Amino acid sequence: MNYENLIQNEVERISTKYNKDFLDCEDLIKITGLGRDNVRNLLRSENFPTTKVGKRQVVSVLNFVTWQMMNNKISEVQHG
Numbered sequence: 001m002n003y004e005n006l007i008q009n010e011v012e013r014i015s016t017k018y019n020k021d022f023l024d025c026e027d028l029i030k031i032t033g034l035g036r037d038n039v040r041n042l043l044r045s046e047n048f049p050t051t052k053v054g055k056r057q058v059v060s061v062l063n064f065v066t067w068q069m070m071n072n073k074i075s076e077v078q079h080g
Helices: 003-018 025-032 036-044 061-079
Strands: 051-053 056-060
Touching: 003 061, 025 036, 036 056, 056 061
Parallel strands: none
Antiparallel strands: 051 056
């Protein structure tokens, strides 16, 4: 499986759909289906690639998709 193409296609899809290069809490709620508290905890976690803009935590679409793919890959290895 070519992860680079998969990541690139997903980045383009999300960037186009939300017309953004960075995602905030509300965007992540829509994309992941997680609740607000879970998304906020995710944004604060050490292994999640956030950028701080003022008081806001955001994540670039590229970093989010890469993080998501890598965590799914690790999960598949651990449970596969």
